[in-house]
Amino acid sequence: MNVLTNIAIRAALDAGKEMLKIFNSDDFGVRLKSDDSPLTEADLKSHHIIADALKSTDIPVLSEEGAELSHNERKDWTKLWIVDPLDGTKEFVKRSGEFTVNIALVEHQKPIMGVVLAPYLGWLYWGDENGAFKAELSKTWVDETSELIMSKMQAKTLPCEKKEVCTVVASVSHFSKETEQYINTLKVKEGTVELVSRGSSLKMCLVAEGSAHLYPRLGPTMEWDTAAGQAVVEAAGGQLFDWKIKRPMLYNRPELLNGWFLAARKGVQIEDYFL
Known part of the structure; x- marks a missing residue:
């Protein structure tokens, strides 16, 4: 995988580990945003972990939980990261495992690379110029370093299924x-x-x-x-x-x-x- 894909996957894994700690705790720290959508401590911690990890790329970040940026501030960005630190907060609050970390790299308004991690399910998807892939992480992945996880994961090339109906x-x-x-x-x-x-x-x-x-x-x-x-x-x-x-x-x-x-x-x- 390319360098930026590698960085994004590591960021998603590190954020996912922190999210699961909160998911398995007694208190999510839930509050409502201005549009009445839920915000948890996991959203915020995930945002900070990912934002810190992406700093090394010198590519600006647009995140759901980051600062509100006007188009005038963004309009000259030919390349940017677009991040949802916790997609599916409602599912997270309901203790459903169907929430994800989303990290995309956009260039000239087109998404050229994306990473989607479902921490609870242990499913990792990514796609870039080399193709699209899915890895199913081990049951103990949260106790492992990101380097170890990535060194041993076995990835399937997508698409890997074909439903007839x-x-x-x-x-x-x-x-x-x-x-x-x-x-x-x-x-x-x-x-x-x-x-x-x-x-x-x-x-x-x-x-x-x-x-x-x-x-x-x-x-x-x-x-x-x-x-x-x-x-x-x-x-x-x-x-x-x-x-x-x-x-x-x-x-x-x-x-x-x-x-x-x-x-x-x-x-x-x-x-x-x-x-």
């Missing part, structure tokens, strides 16, 4: 009426549709690995929710398109709020599924 992955916490209507329309087109619910960026990772054909997100997300997952999907030969323009989603935009999007695994003609 049309499979759609959807959000656990954000299943909208529009998504339900889309799936009903898809059933008419395909005949049979299997629905799988997952939290956080795991939905995009299932598309990348081939376990799901499609991930329609017909509701709001933020840039840090999608950048890393999109990088993994694209490195695996799939696509993630902005619903409005029918082209790959771009980043470091004036408005960080994403519109609807559709992700499709390798081999699926994504243009045929904007129903």
Whole structure:
């Protein structure tokens, strides 16, 4: 893997270990942000660990839990890290294991590398110019150094699965009426549709690995929710398109709020599924 991918994976592993300590404790330190979304001590500790790890790259960082930056402050960044220190905070608070660490490298508004770690599940996904990969970490990975983890992990090249029945992955916490209507329309087109619910960026990772054909997100997300997952999907030969323009989603935009999007695994003609 390249140097920047290596740094991002190490940062994700170090953050993931700290998150699990808090996850397994009695008190998450939950409070509400201005939009009423939950914020935990794990979000903040993960942010600081990742931000410190990425300093050595001299590439600016846009993080969900970092300072609010206007577009005027970001507009000249041709390369930046986009980070979600804890994606799926609602799942974390509910003590579901479906939360992730997301770290993406964006260049000229395109995600060129992404790392997604599901600490509780021990699943690590990454994608860059060398392809997309998944490693399943050992049960004792949290007690090991990042160097040891990376030296012994066995990675599968993605996609590594191929479901025959049309499979759609959807959000656990954000299943909208529009998504339900889309799936009903898809059933008419395909005949049979299997629905799988997952939290956080795991939905995009299932598309990348081939376990799901499609991930329609017909509701709001933020840039840090999608950048890393999109990088993994694209490195695996799939696509993630902005619903409005029918082209790959771009980043470091004036408005960080994403519109609807559709992700499709390798081999699926994504243009045929904007129903």
